[in-house]
Amino acid sequence: xxxxxxxxxxxxxxxxxxxxxxxxxxKEETLLNAYVEELLKEIRLNASDxxxxxxxxLYFGGGTPSLLGASTVGRIIDAVTKYYCTDFKEVxxxxxxxxxxxxxxxxxxxxxxxxxxxxxxDDRILKKLGRLHKAETALKVLxxxxxxxxxxxxxxxxxxxxxxxxxxxxxxxLPRCTHLSSYMLSLEExxxxxxxxxxxxxSIATEIxxxxxxxxxxxxCLKNGFYRYEVSNFSKxxxxxxxxxxxxKMKDYLGFGPGAHSYVNGERYYNPxxxxxxxxxxxxxxxxxxxxxxxxxxxxxxxxxMLALRTRDGIDVAEYNRRFSEDFFERFGSVxxxxxxxxxxxxxxxxxxxxxxxxxxxxxxxLI
Amino acid sequence: xxxxxxxxxxxxxxxxxxxxxxxxxxxxxxxxxQVSKRELKDQMLDSMDIERERGITIKLTPVRMFYEYxxxxxxxxxxxxxxxxxxxxxxxxxxxxxxxxxxxxxASQGIEAQTLTNVYLALDNDLEIIPVINKIDLPSxxxxxxxxxxxxxxxxxxxxxxxxxxxxxxxxxxVIEAVIERLPAPDGDxxxxxxxxxxxxxxxxxxxxICNIRIKEGSLSAGDRIRFMSNGKEFEVTEVGVFSPEMExxxxxxxxxxxxxxxSIKNVKDTSVGDTVTNAVNPAKEPLxxxxxxxxxxxxxxxxxxxxKYNDLRDALEKLNLNxxxxxxxxxxxxxxxxxxxxGFLGLLHMEIIEERLEREFDLDLxxxxxxxxxxxxxxxxxxxxxxxxxxxxxxxxxEKIEEPxxxxxxxxxxxxxxxxxxxxxxxxxxxxxxxxxxxxRVRIEYRIPLSEIVYDFFDNLKSRTRGYASxxxxxxxxxxxxxxxxxxxxxxxxCDALSLIVHRDKAYARGRTIAExxxxxxxxxxxxxxxxxAIGNKVIARETVKxxxxxxxxxxxxxxxxRKKKLLEKQxxxxxxxxxxxxxxxPSEAFMTILKFDxx
Numbered sequence: 001x002x003x004x005x006x007x008x009x010x011x012x013x014x015x016x017x018x019x020x021x022x023x024x025x026x027k028e029e030t031l032l033n034a035y036v037e038e039l040l041k042e043i044r045l046n047a048s049d050x051x052x053x054x055x056x057x058l059y060f061g062g063g064t065p066s067l068l069g070a071s072t073v074g075r076i077i078d079a080v081t082k083y084y085c086t087d088f089k090e091v092x093x094x095x096x097x098x099x100x101x102x103x104x105x106x107x108x109x110x111x112x113x114x115x116x117x118x119x120x121x122d123d124r125i126l127k128k129l130g131r132l133h134k135a136e137t138a139l140k141v142l143x144x145x146x147x148x149x150x151x152x153x154x155x156x157x158x159x160x161x162x163x164x165x166x167x168x169x170x171x172x173x174l175p176r177c178t179h180l181s182s183y184m185l186s187l188e189e190x191x192x193x194x195x196x197x198x199x200x201x202x203s204i205a206t207e208i209x210x211x212x213x214x215x216x217x218x219x220x221c222l223k224n225g226f227y228r229y230e231v232s233n234f235s236k237x238x239x240x241x242x243x244x245x246x247x248x249k250m251k252d253y254l255g256f257g258p259g260a261h262s263y264v265n266g267e268r269y270y271n272p273x274x275x276x277x278x279x280x281x282x283x284x285x286x287x288x289x290x291x292x293x294x295x296x297x298x299x300x301x302x303x304x305x306m307l308a309l310r311t312r313d314g315i316d317v318a319e320y321n322r323r324f325s326e327d328f329f330e331r332f333g334s335v336x337x338x339x340x341x342x343x344x345x346x347x348x349x350x351x352x353x354x355x356x357x358x359x360x361x362x363x364x365x366x367l368i
Numbered sequence: 369x370x371x372x373x374x375x376x377x378x379x380x381x382x383x384x385x386x387x388x389x390x391x392x393x394x395x396x397x398x399x400x401x402q403v404s405k406r407e408l409k410d411q412m413l414d415s416m417d418i419e420r421e422r423g424i425t426i427k428l429t430p431v432r433m434f435y436e437y438x439x440x441x442x443x444x445x446x447x448x449x450x451x452x453x454x455x456x457x458x459x460x461x462x463x464x465x466x467x468x469x470x471x472x473x474x475a476s477q478g479i480e481a482q483t484l485t486n487v488y489l490a491l492d493n494d495l496e497i498i499p500v501i502n503k504i505d506l507p508s509x510x511x512x513x514x515x516x517x518x519x520x521x522x523x524x525x526x527x528x529x530x531x532x533x534x535x536x537x538x539x540x541x542x543v544i545e546a547v548i549e550r551l552p553a554p555d556g557d558x559x560x561x562x563x564x565x566x567x568x569x570x571x572x573x574x575x576x577x578i579c580n581i582r583i584k585e586g587s588l589s590a591g592d593r594i595r596f597m598s599n600g601k602e603f604e605v606t607e608v609g610v611f612s613p614e615m616e617x618x619x620x621x622x623x624x625x626x627x628x629x630x631x632s633i634k635n636v637k638d639t640s641v642g643d644t645v646t647n648a649v650n651p652a653k654e655p656l657x658x659x660x661x662x663x664x665x666x667x668x669x670x671x672x673x674x675x676x677k678y679n680d681l682r683d684a685l686e687k688l689n690l691n692x693x694x695x696x697x698x699x700x701x702x703x704x705x706x707x708x709x710x711x712g713f714l715g716l717l718h719m720e721i722i723e724e725r726l727e728r729e730f731d732l733d734l735x736x737x738x739x740x741x742x743x744x745x746x747x748x749x750x751x752x753x754x755x756x757x758x759x760x761x762x763x764x765x766x767x768e769k770i771e772e773p774x775x776x777x778x779x780x781x782x783x784x785x786x787x788x789x790x791x792x793x794x795x796x797x798x799x800x801x802x803x804x805x806x807x808x809x810r811v812r813i814e815y816r817i818p819l820s821e822i823v824y825d826f827f828d829n830l831k832s833r834t835r836g837y838a839s840x841x842x843x844x845x846x847x848x849x850x851x852x853x854x855x856x857x858x859x860x861x862x863x864c865d866a867l868s869l870i871v872h873r874d875k876a877y878a879r880g881r882t883i884a885e886x887x888x889x890x891x892x893x894x895x896x897x898x899x900x901x902x903a904i905g906n907k908v909i910a911r912e913t914v915k916x917x918x919x920x921x922x923x924x925x926x927x928x929x930x931x932r933k934k935k936l937l938e939k940q941x942x943x944x945x946x947x948x949x950x951x952x953x954x955x956p957s958e959a960f961m962t963i964l965k966f967d968x969x
Contacts, residue, residue, distance in 0.1 A: 007928050182923075183923060183924050184923040184924060186922070186924055207918075207919070208918075210919075211918050211919060214923070231921060231923050232923040232924065247928050247930070253928055255928055260928075261928045261929045261930075261931075262928070263928065268930075270929070303930070303934070306933070306934070306937060307930065310921075342895060356895070357921075358918060358919040358920070358921055358923070359895055359916075359917045359918065359919065359920050359921070360920070360921050361920040361921050361936070361937055361940050362894065362895050362917060362920055362940075363895065364937065365937070365940055365941055365944055368937075368941070
């Protein structure tokens with residue numbers, strides 16, 4: 001059987017954050033209920049095509065998955081367990097600090113890992129980002145989460161402000177979690193924040209400041225036993241996200257819900273980002289899925305290399321050789337030699353040296 | 369003068385750029401019914417796309433027209449002229465094919481720089497000039513004042529200058545009548561030995577090289593044996609004809625006529641502009657005066673951006689060369705740029721045009737090196753080399769002296785700009801020769817300036833410092849030895865041959881600094897720090913550093929959606945394709961062009 005993961009996209013929010021361009025709509029009871037029914041149907045309909053998969057991870061992302069409430073989350077987990085072969089190593093739900101009351105309920109429903117959208121521990125910056133919660137609330141959710149699950153991830157956005165004190169953010173966050181995802185704020189076209197910045201109503205950190213902040217994160221995390229295992233993910237040993245890791249290792253994953261992406265049997269496809277169409281049954285029988293394309297083998301190799309090199313572990317040479325029926329070192333030996341100053345190379349792994357992880361694209365371009 | 373000649377008028381139109389030369393030519397052709405309206409494209413005579421787009425004329429295209437005036441039929445030959453300093457010699461030859469010129473002056477702008485240059489050129493060729501005031505339909509038109517300017521500045525009687533609007537087709541007939549009434553008819557004995565002036569040539573796939581000619585004396589028919597007086601080569605004429613404006617064969621061309629000859633000439637280089645064609649059996653004693661061999665003045669390396677397109681580039685250059693004998697090229701190699709060609713041009717505009725035609729007509733992406741001139745290098749062992757590629761300069765210890773081409777530059781300007789112009793000429797190592805007032809509003813300044821300084825941005829600088837009022841003309845005036853040195857550019861410690869320059873020692877520091885700064889701007893950050901150095905020999909005179917890249921990856925997470933990461937990577941991959949690898953450093957193609965413009969402040 002093939003190991004795989006399932007991603008559930010929950011496209012509802014109380015209010016959209018000012019920087020966010022993920023697909024989500026304002027929460028509305030009837031739409032949410034219809035969405036849940038369709039989601040259950042989509043889960044069921046896809047089962048017969050995936051009898052060869054063993055589902056190791058389940059991930060509720062959004063949006064704001066915590067708007068579903070524990071009982072609904074339970075129904076979804078049950079449906080997955082019922083129709084698929086599962087052996088859950090990790091069931092994660094993303095929660096907004098403002099809607100994370102019933103953590104025990106999630107635990108009972110089968111969730112074993114929490115991901116909390118802390119984003120900052122500075123109320124001024126939270127307001128700037130358009131977050132609804134206060135820093136204190138988020139820290140309390142982390143604490144409670146640790147009590148209930150013992151395995152909690154915190155999201156932290158850097159680059160939102162020149163004055164951002166990431167060091168004190170981490171002082172408060174790291175003792176209360178096991179995993180940190182630290183993303184660099186990117187201004188996405190059409191978001192209120194990007195408009196405000198282009199109209200010079202607000203300013204965010206300069207590129208150099210972001211890099212300084214990132215460097216601080218890297219150093220402070222290391223000091224506190226949080227190791228970087230991917231460009232923007234840090235964790236205590238053994239607390240790496242199994243689900244996210246599957247993305248970098250190009251394992252199969254099924255995405256359910258509007259806007260969810262899948263990678264199954266070498267094919268990438270995604271559902272249209274349209275919840276109204278979704279509840280109308282647009283996805284049923286997979287007809288609404290937009291098939292990106294089948295890869296050519298060379299493209300698949302490029303993706304494999306690009307994704308693997310994002311991680312600390314880097315390229316698994318044996319896996320590459322098996323997957324593509326060619327010898328990695330025979331093919332790339334001379335380039336690897338040329339890039340030796342930037343890589344850590346052993347007979348079974350090739351990874352980017354920690355200090356060059358942020359300039360990996362220039363390195364990857366030599367390989368693809 | 370016989371009755372046939374009395375009914376011929378050969379004329380051209382001269383004007384400052386944008387004063388409406390090509391539009392007036394179109395209207396005249398239209399009015400004489402030579403081309404039906406349906407066939408008439410805008411700017412009929414400018415047959416190349418580039419000419420139409422830029423509003424400039426590069427190739428000369430003559431046209432023969434008929435017009436009935438007071439019951440008699442006249443043959444009018446209009447010869448269009450290019451309007452740029454690079455082609456001054458060609459212009460002077462086409463003016464030499466005429467008896468008169470229409471001088472167009474814009475009714476709102478008045479006399480401008482090139483107006484004067486062109487008028488003097490026409491007067492040099494003893495042409496009768498008819499001033500015409502164009503664009504009188506514009507609200508800002510001030511024809512009376514412009515007439516007075518023409519009288520005061522040029523000294524031409526403008527009292528009965530036709531007031532026209534070429535755009536609206538207004539009073540075009542007045543222009544044609546003035547041509548017939550006021551321009552002299554051609555003379556020349558049609559029974560004398562043949563003397564025909566070549567004022568242009570082009571290549572036809574079926575007929576070979578075609579010469580555009582003006583018969584000054586004698587006559588010419590198919591079957592005649594001809595001789596080119598400059599090189600002595602002989603051919604048998606296969607066809608003579610006129611332009612209507614397409615080539616139309618006729619039985620005979622006689623003294624006073626404008627037309628063409630074809631003689632199965634394989635190489636357009638045998639047909640030099642300005643040469644005299646005579647009859648090989650009954651040759652003229654003396655050629656027509658004024659012929660000179662035109663040598664390329666400006667040289668640059670042209671390379672395909674995609675190295676595998678080398679053969680395509682060679683084919684394209686060969687094809688362009690068929691029609692443009694003034695373009696020369698030979699194969700060269702560069703460590704930085706691979707295989708390409710060193711090309712010689714008449715001037716900077718000529719270079720730009722060739723580049724543009726290569727890119728447009730042959731769909732090639734090019735990398736062009738900074739233009740250079742041709743230096744005479746005397747080695748310590750007495751050998752004299754011609755060096756037109758800076759990277760071919762021998763090492764300093766082997767060089768006795770370096771001589772560079774000098775031009776005599778003539779600049780016409782309103783008196784207000786004399787100061788800035790002299791300042792510019794001094795900066796450009798110019799040596800003052802003369803300053804004279806043509807009248808109270810025009811000054812003629814003469815300097816001897818190294819051609820290499822003209823090549824680097826002189827024209828743009830002159831225009832910006834004089835708000836476009838000054839006009840420049842120059843002619844080759846020998847070689848001068850000077851303290852010239854090779855300036856090398858090193859990237860990450862390695863010399864990039866395609867960026868080397870020959871400069872005057874006094875300017876080397878400033879130029880080295882500017883180039884290093886420019887390169888720092890255009891070379892993208894890479895995985896390691898890149899020192900950019902300018903050096904004379906082993907001595908580094910300027911240094912900049914392209915800092916190492918710090919981030920090129922998206923540090924953002926999505927639920928399994930890798931499309932953005934891939935898009936970024938693909939964009940970076942595309943960018944990399946446009947780079948040239950020099951040692952360990954990647955340089956964008958634009959870098960080689962940027963240094964062309966380093967005098968822009």
